[in-house]
Amino acid sequence: MDLIAGGTESSAVTVEWAISELLKKPEVIAKATEELDRVIGRGRWVTEKDIPQLPYVDAIVKETMRLHPVAPLLVPRLAREDATVAGYDIPAGTRVLVSVWSIGRDPALWESPEAFMPERFLGSKLDVKGQDYELLPFGSGRRMCPGYSLGLKVIQVSLANLLHGFTWSLPNGMTKEELNMEEIFGLSTPRKFPLEAVVKPKLPAHLYAEA
Ligand code: HEM
Structure with a gap:
């Protein structure tokens, strides 16, 4: 049960952040819609098999996970032996927290780190599979998320279908600047105010009746 709840919650939180970022950037929704119309067409829903043909949707997911990693400090580690990292002595037994939240916003690693720009991932080999240390939303190494492949697919297909099947706008009278992006810092870092x-x-x- 914990596995199902953990995986579902992480995916839902990520999709909610993606839609929130997109509501602030209508031009990104327009580009995604162009890709979905061209690759899928208006006659059907998106399936898992379509994902490799949707690089822009994939880039939106990566950009969302860069700015809003579900586990901002991953899972605590314990140094098993004395080590030196960047000039700092880490004695054996130290509890180590890796802040992927800070890494994702580090200006030494990312151009305009605060800006939501999926384009930065187009044509880039950077992936979320634990090999590229700039982007570790699923962690890395032996304790890396064992559900990453499922989690990623669920996020990609849900987001693609939400964008493909619906137009999105803010409630009457709310401007995109007014949309609050505060987060609750905790185990899964959801939005402070539900979207x-x-x-x-x-x-x-007829497609909605079947779905
Ligand atoms: C968007 C979806 C998900 C995200 C962002 C995510 C993220 C993470 C992260 C960051 C960790 C810690 C990794 C580390 O410290 O190196 C983790 C661990 C874990 N995840 Fe996920 N996860 C997701 C979906 C799932 C799903 C779908 C499952 C199971 C079906 C799952 C099962 C687990 C388990 C069991 C661990 C603990 C592994 C260990 O400590 O050995 N996760 N996840």
């Missing part, structure tokens, strides 16, 4: 948005279907009506 409210207005959705309208944009595919043929």
Whole structure:
């Protein structure tokens, strides 16, 4: 049960952050819509098999996980032997917290780190599979998230379908500058205020009846 709850919560939190970032950047929604219309067309939903053909949606997911890693400090580690890291002595037995939240916003690693720019991942080999230390939303090494492949697919397909099947806008009267992006710092770093948005279907009506 914990496994199912953990995996579902992480994916839902990530998708909610993605939509929040997109509501602040209508031009990113427009680009994603262009990709979805071209690759999928308006006659069907997106499936897992389509994901390799949707590099822009993939870039949106990576950019969301860079700015909003679900586990901002991963899981605590324990140094098993004395070590020196960047000039600091770490004695054996030290509890080590890796702040992937800070790494994802480090200006030495990322250009305009505070900006939501999926384009930075287009044509880049950077991935979220624990090999590229700039981007570790699933951690790395032997304690890396064993559910990363499932989690990633769930996020990609859910987000793609939410963008493909609906137009998105903010509630009446709210500007994109007013959309609050505070987070609750904790185990899964969700939004402080749940997202409210207005959705309208944009595919043929019979597709919603089946879904
Ligand atoms: C968006 C989805 C997910 C994200 C962002 C995520 C993230 C993470 C992170 C950061 C860790 C700690 C890794 C480390 O410290 O190196 C972790 C551990 C773990 N994750 Fe996930 N996870 C996701 C989905 C899932 C799913 C779908 C499952 C199971 C079906 C799962 C099961 C686990 C388990 C069991 C651990 C503990 C592994 C260990 O300590 O040995 N996760 N996850």
